[in-house]
Amino acid sequence: MAQVRIIAGGVDEDVRLPIREWEGIFHEAEDTLIRDVGAIAPDIVASARKITRRGKLRRDREVEHTRRAHLKKLGSGFRQLEEAAILAEASNRNTFDAFSFWLKENDGNDEILASSIGAPETLGGPVVRVLTFLGLHARGCTIVSEILLLCRHGFVKGAHSRARSLYELATIMGFLTQADSPPYVLTERYSLSALVETRRDLLGDREGDPFDRTPGLEDAIRNAWGESFFKSYGWAIPGIGDGSSKQVTFRDIEQALGSSKMRHAYLTMNHSVHAGAASIIAQFDNRAPFRYRTGSSVDYYDAAWVMSVTALLLEGLQIPISMDISPLMEADLELDVAPIVNLCDSARKFFDDYIRADQEVERL
Structure with a gap:
């Protein structure tokens, strides 16, 4: 009481x-x-409207100032990476057109789309390999565009978080390239893991279980691959060690791919995703009129760093398309990636040169 x-x-x-x-x-x-605050305290509402109008003008000025400043110092690298992204998008479309032609040429050839688990209405084999890789590549192009937009306008920590997603995507694509081989069961497992992710996301939601729309598929997966498939990263188990692992983490996939040298970059980008103290402290700025930065800001060094990582990752996404997918479809697309790789390499060198020059100034 x-x-x-x-x-x-x-x-x-x-x-x-x-x-x-x-x-x-x-x-x-x-x-x-x-x-009812408007009737109870009209002065509060009027003050909020005034602050909003001024705030919009201030935010627009900040973003425009940052955009001009970043382009003035780092514009060459930005332009090269954007051109690479545009060419990568065109390459994705060209490869899909080649895939459509290849599919028509192989009409009636069940081997190119046969599922390893024999479930009804479930694709597998080379067709799933091509579709999965083109999907990963397309997603990578989208993320690069997001990073360019965020970084150019001074939301560099947001660019960090998207670059982390790009790193994870590139790692998965590289792992599938290296660890999988015909009939591409590992790629099929990755593709079907989407249903497991959706089930986890929709747990308790009214939309229901995604496996309900594919009767018999869950039983077929359990019979073929066991209960471990339904765990986090369970799809990747056959590609880790001797394939007998009971639990797989993203770190295991990194190590299997041999990308540990990029681990430090991944951990740096993590700070912009998680609510750790380091990410909060990084927002403090003695030079700013408001001690904690809340919007767009000029940060040449950090912008150059994340753009260098992005250029390297975008370049890496082109290799599976040219070295894996193109030969699989017997399509002559390998040379299409050359201009993309060259632009990515040039952009990365530009950003790295800026970083080195900035570090030299700091030492003086």
Whole structure:
């Protein structure tokens, strides 16, 4: 029981009600205050509107200032990487056109799309290999565009978080390239793991279980691959060590690929994703009028660093398309990636040169 003293009309009363009832009363009063603030406190609403108008102008000025500053110092690298992204998008479309032609040429050839688990309406084999790689490559192109947009306008920590996603995507693509071979069961496992991810995301949601739309598929997967497939990264088990692991992590996939030399970059980008103290401290700036930065800001060094990593990752995404997918379809597309690789390499060198020059100045 909670006791509240109410003074009304000169009468002093003690009112005793259960705590839950008082909480309901206070929550209702709070909701009413927020909903009707315009009538209760019109000066607060007027002040908020004034702050909003000024804030919009200030934010627009900040973003435009940052964009001009970044392009002035780092514009050459930005332009090269954007051109590489445009060419990569065109390469993805050209490869898909070649895939469509290859599919028509092989009409009736069940081997190119046969599922290893024999489940109804489930694709496997080379067709899933091509579709999965083109999907990963297309997603990578989108993420690079996001990074360019964020970094150019001064949201560098946001670019860090998207670069981490690009790193994870490139690692998965590289792992599938290295660890899988015909009939591409590992790629098929990765593709079907989408249903496991969706089930995990929709747990308790009204939309229901995604396996409900594919009767018999879950049983076929369990019979062929066992319960371990349904664990996190369970799809990758055959490509790790001797294939007998009970649990796989992203770190295991990194090590199997041999990409540990990029681990430090991945951990650096993690700070921009997670709510660790390092990410909070990094926002403090003695030079700014507001001590904690809340919007766009000029940061040449950090922008150059994340763009260098992005250029390297975008370059890496082209290799599986030219070295794996193109020969698989017997399509002559290998040379299409040459201009992309050259632009990525040139952009990375530009950003790295800026970083080295900046470090030299810091030492002086």
